[in-house]
Amino acid sequence: MGNHGKVQRVIRELVATLVEELGPEEAAARLEIAAAHLRGVSRSQMQVTTHENTAATVRPRVVANR
Secondary structure, eight states: OTTHHHHHHHHHHHHHHHHHHHOHHHHHHHHHHHHHHHHTHHHHHHHHHHHHHHHHHOOOOOOOOO
16 A cells, blocks of 8 residues: 555544544544454354344244144
């Protein structure tokens, strides 16, 4: 990437703005969530949660009287 320095500067400015607007703890939490999204961590967690919720709502089969 030819503009690596410019990208780093923009990222620093964005992080500084987040910290100014949200405070250091909230900015850090949001950046961690964003990094997890980029790595795909949250997608697998959402799939597990969806699977667990679906399994909990399945009704048992009713056996017909013979």
